[in-house]
Amino acid sequence: MAVSVKICGLTEATGLSAAVEAGARYVGFVFFPKSPRNVTPETAAGLAVQVPLGVAKVGLFVNPDDAALDAVLSRVPLDIIQLHGSESPDRVAEVKSRFGLPVMKAVGISEPQDLDALWDYGLVADMLLIDAKPSQNATLPGGNGLAFDWRLLAGRQILKPWLLAGGLTPANVAEAIRLTRAPGVDVSSGVESAPGIKDPARVRDFIARATAPIL
Numbered sequence: 001m002a003v004s005v006k007i008c009g010l011t012e013a014t015g016l017s018a019a020v021e022a023g024a025r026y027v028g029f030v031f032f033p034k035s036p037r038n039v040t041p042e043t044a045a046g047l048a049v050q051v052p053l054g055v056a057k058v059g060l061f062v063n064p065d066d067a068a069l070d071a072v073l074s075r076v077p078l079d080i081i082q083l084h085g086s087e088s089p090d091r092v093a094e095v096k097s098r099f100g101l102p103v104m105k106a107v108g109i110s111e112p113q114d115l116d117a118l119w120d121y122g123l124v125a126d127m128l129l130i131d132a133k134p135s136q137n138a139t140l141p142g143g144n145g146l147a148f149d150w151r152l153l154a155g156r157q158i159l160k161p162w163l164l165a166g167g168l169t170p171a172n173v174a175e176a177i178r179l180t181r182a183p184g185v186d187v188s189s190g191v192e193s194a195p196g197i198k199d200p201a202r203v204r205d206f207i208a209r210a211t212a213p214i215l
């Protein structure tokens, strides 16, 4: 089956249309004020109307309370909630039931024992985003252009549909897919010309390489 691609951290129409036209299956909007990719609900709502059916609109949140989720969901027709903080499995289940949308939980990996969380979150989330664990001095929990050792995932059974993330670029995405057999990939900084601004040519190149047949 073709690899699914998520382009995350879209803030403007040019990057969004490049992603959609090149075949992205998911587009991500970041609702986290500390991020250079943060969008207001109004901006996201304006972008969301340009997303065709068949492309899922993912809203990314970091440890949101219900009010923060309500504030966005009342304005933006999201299809999936991505939780990218330290939300517990119970909180993932609560968000899923309270808001009635699929939840994608990000799990940070840097060493073998981090893989245990994939089981815990796999029991409650609809999808997993397997990302690099940020370094201790990182200011953002994601979008850092940092990769983890993909060999940790080789041969591993994952309970739910999942996307590989962290430090992916047009140059390395095919190798990452080959090593992990990821059914989908997610990228943010690896296709940017500046933080928060996607480079359409890099977006197209990334999607073409991610979806090319594996040799």
Ligand SMILES: O=C(O)c1ccccc1NCC(=O)[C@H](O)[C@H](O)COP(=O)(O)O
Binding pocket: 008, 009, 028, 030, 032, 035, 036, 037, 038, 060, 062, 084, 129, 131, 140, 141, 142, 143, 144, 145, 146, 165, 166, 167, 168, 186, 187, 188, 189, 190
């Ligand atoms: O991208 C951000 O600014 C961000 C901020 C806060 C939490 C998560 C964030 N990004 C999460 C993503 O889903 C990224 O696409 C993922 O971490 C991969 O990022 P990159 O290594 O830059 O491709």
